[in-house]
Amino acid sequence: MFKHILVPTDGSELSLGNVARAAAYAKETGARITLFYAQPEAPSAYAGLGAMSSPHLNEEIQTRLDEAAQEILDAADAVVREAGASCQRVVLVGSRPFELIIAAADSHGCDLIFMASHGRSGVSALLLGSETQKVLAHSRIPVLVYR
Template identity: 55%
Template sequence: MFRHLLVPTDGSPLSQEAVSRAISFAKEAGARITFFCAVQPAPKMYYGIGAIFDAHTFATYRANMVGAANEILDAAEKFAEEAGVQCGKTLLVSEEPYEAIIEAAIHNQCDLIFMASHGRRGVSGLLLGSETQKVLTHTSIPVLVHRSN
């Protein structure tokens, strides 16, 4: 049914568990995976008139963030390859991770987004927000949500 999964990951234990489950799901379905990581741009507090910073601060920040994202994606890719699942990886710089997830799914022509959720409810879910909830409400692509016990 599903042939190409987008699996967002941030390297957290919850996200790593979702990666593992997505690989099992893809293997059973004969699907391929594109692993995805959203990279946050430099914090806005560094912008503006009168800010004092090294001329290389933004480039260094971006290089560090992209490097960390690539380490996360490389680990997921290795795990999938060991399981015999065809995969790729991609990342985007975005202030809104949920928008980047949807954009990556569309760009890579994925027919399912497989992602983790903390399962927060009530006030904590409302106050903390949820990238998963935002993806669910802003995309027409099916989303499979993995919740940890």
């Protein structure tokens, strides 16, 4: 069976439901959990014509992004602990979450990625895609999609 599960979370209710299911699965099978959050890159301050910028703006934005990541992981961590399991936490920063998810699973030795499906269908799924679909298409590690 699987021994080390990567569980990406974005803080949504659906995602936290996925964390709960992954935690129950981990407790049943004795697997370890690594919670993962793909933090967006901080936007660069625009200092063009007519724009106002503070020298501390980038720091403030980065601080808020870091705080949001920790809040999201705190909520997921609480769900895992409530289920009686334990976990470690990982944050990677970038603009392509699916690549970060796969990289985190690879670098932490995970043998399963446990993801939620956001349930897009039809034209929306074709045009927008989803991070889950992209992980499914590119991962060499098995992906379990919980819906």
